[in-house]
Amino acid sequence: MNIEKFPQYQLHLLTLRMSMLKDMLVPENCDEWCVNASIINRAYYSSYLYCELWLDYMKKFKIKHPWEFDDNERRIGEHKQVRKALSDFGEKNMKTELEKLFFLRKKADYEPFTDITPNEVTEAIHHMGKIFNHLKFQ
Template sequence: MDITKYPQFELYLLTLNLLTLKDQLVPDGCNPRCINSTIINRAYFSSYLYCLLWLEDVKKFKPIPILQLGPDERISEHQQVRNALSNFGEIRMKSELLKLADLRRKADYDPFSDITSDEVTDAVRHMEKIFNHLKFE
């Protein structure tokens, strides 16, 4: 499989470009948080979608849509992906994705919290670890 032809990889490349250009992308009068939160969000979603594609292609795992689960067994597809990574022995990748999810929650749902340059760098580092570790056959 040539992963470079997939949207997940294109989103990965976009995220790297956003990081490189971040100082130029902040509109005048805006807080750098606007681009920092976007980079973290894109790092998470490119990684999540990449993990999902890897699980589907390599491990033949597909999460069950939450609405198809009964009320007592509802678990988000995002959590199912993290659990599947762990179940298939990719505990470290589960941890990387979970760290990204925590950063994304802060970036997306807590708009008045500061996002540090270290958090942006950490998010991209987590993303790169996932993309470099999970390989397609």
């Protein structure tokens, strides 16, 4: 499987490029928050989608969409299902990496008046890199 042809991987590459060029991407009359938040968001979603693809392709795990739960069944969000499945399939460290990205993404998406530090952007790129470097398609 050539993972480099998949949008999940290409989003990963775009996120790396955005991170490298972030100083050039900040619009005039804006601070760097908007670009930092976008990088963190893309780092999370590329990683989440990559994990979901890895679970499907390598472990034959499919997430359940909200409409697929029975009426009496406890609904579990898709993102939480992916993290739980990583843990269930022995990838506890990758679950932790994705969870750390999840919390950074929540801050970036839902706390617009909270500073995002350069260190948090670096952390997000680091967590994303660990996921993409560890979960292999063979």
